[in-house]
Amino acid sequence: MRASVCGPAEDRERAMSTTQGTGASVGTALREAVAGVPLWYHTMELAPGVVTPGWFDLRSVVDRVPWPDVRGLRCLDVATSDGFLAFELERRGAAEVVALDIEHHEDWDWLPRDRSSGPAHLGGLAGEKGRGFSVAAGALGSSVQRRLCSVYDLDPETMGTFDVVVCGWLLLHLRDPFRALEAIRRVCGQWFVSIEQIDPRLTVLDWRRGAMSVRGEIGQWLVPSRLGVSRMLEVAGFDILDTTRPYATPFGPSHPPVRRGRGRVVGDLLCRGRGVPTVAVLARPAPGLPGTAPGLPGTAPGLPGTAPGLPGTAPGLPGTAPGLGDGAP
Ligand SMILES: C[S@@+](CC[C@H](N)C(=O)[O-])C[C@H]1O[C@@H](n2cnc3c(N)ncnc32)[C@H](O)[C@@H]1O
Numbered sequence: 001m002r003a004s005v006c007g008p009a010e011d012r013e014r015a016m017s018t019t020q021g022t023g024a025s026v027g028t029a030l031r032e033a034v035a036g037v038p039l040w041y042h043t044m045e046l047a048p049g050v051v052t053p054g055w056f057d058l059r060s061v062v063d064r065v066p067w068p069d070v071r072g073l074r075c076l077d078v079a080t081s082d083g084f085l086a087f088e089l090e091r092r093g094a095a096e097v098v099a100l101d102i103e104h105h106e107d108w109d110w111l112p113r114d115r116s117s118g119p120a121h122l123g124g125l126a127g128e129k130g131r132g133f134s135v136a137a138g139a140l141g142s143s144v145q146r147r148l149c150s151v152y153d154l155d156p157e158t159m160g161t162f163d164v165v166v167c168g169w170l171l172l173h174l175r176d177p178f179r180a181l182e183a184i185r186r187v188c189g190q191w192f193v194s195i196e197q198i199d200p201r202l203t204v205l206d207w208r209r210g211a212m213s214v215r216g217e218i219g220q221w222l223v224p225s226r227l228g229v230s231r232m233l234e235v236a237g238f239d240i241l242d243t244t245r246p247y248a249t250p251f252g253p254s255h256p257p258v259r260r261g262r263g264r265v266v267g268d269l270l271c272r273g274r275g276v277p278t279v280a281v282l283a284r285p286a287p288g289l290p291g292t293a294p295g296l297p298g299t300a301p302g303l304p305g306t307a308p309g310l311p312g313t314a315p316g317l318p319g320t321a322p323g324l325g326d327g328a329p
Pocket of ligand 1: 078081107
């Protein structure tokens with residue numbers, strides 16, 4: 001497993017230095033640092049009046065998420081991108097936040113037909129991964145630690161366990177979302193917050209079963225219905241505590257124009273707003289299952305639990321090829 005503390009350090013330091021000085025010079029220097037990032041995924045206010053031009057703007061919907069009380073807890077944000085959810089955990093009083101992401105565009109689970117072109121496409125759009133995170137962390141004076149590791153490789157022996165794990169908008173980009181969920185369960189002590197894009201038409205048509213639509217757009221494998229998200233978590237060994245109604249995650253200022261098809265209209269009606277149809281789920285590891293983090297609430301004492309090499313996680317099995325998938329939701 002590769003799990004190093006990282007981030008283009010110069011970006012972080014440069015952004016930190018932009019916060020020293022007088023008001024006007026701080027604003028100018030930070031704006032320059034923000035403009036130096038070729039693609040922002042998250043729209044974030046880094047200082048009064050300095051807002052990153054992200055593809056998505058989670059600010060108005062972040063309180064829709066059924067957050068547990070994270071104060072004083074050790075938290076993990078899986079697939080952090082520019083770090084919006086990691087910074088939110090820190091803002092909510094987490095004692096420690098680790099923000100996980102892959103190192104290179106090549107590491108996505110690319111669909112076979114995008115495998116050769118996908119990384120170059122993303123590299124051309126976004127440049128080096130992690131630059132936005134570094135600028136944002138520096139400007140916010142954040143202590144969040146960015147670590148390079150695939151979700152599939154999460155391991156309590158190298159990373160420890162986390163009281164709270166958050167994972168947003170990743171499962172649709174994975175060839176094996178269940179394996180990822182099992183890996184998350186291994187390091188999840190108490191709470192798992194899952195935030196995912198949903199398929200609005202399936203949510204309406206098949207609202208009593210967990211359903212998924214097979215996508216095939218760049219970097220996208222499967223998108224579940226609202227109930228499909230909860231069913232995926234249950235199948236992977238979580239108990240569901242709360243699921244939101246569908247809501248729309250707004251596009252940010254730099255998102256490319258969106259084609260208005262029938263699916264979009266259904267989504268807007270279902271979510272009562274324009275944006276990406278989303279649900280957020282609060283779950284916890286089901287007690288007593290193999291692979292549940294040891295010694296934490298939700299684990300039955302004396303049950304097997306932490307050994308690596310649990311079903312479906314053995315290294316070298318089909319399904320571990322380096323991978324695919326950016327493409328924003
Ligand atoms: C759509 S963005 C999600 C951003 C953020 N989590 C959110 O909810 O707004 C997907 C992120 O997943 C990361 N990613 C893709 N495959 C991954 C993997 N196998 N393990 C960890 N992160 C991965 C990408 O690098 C990217 O930063």
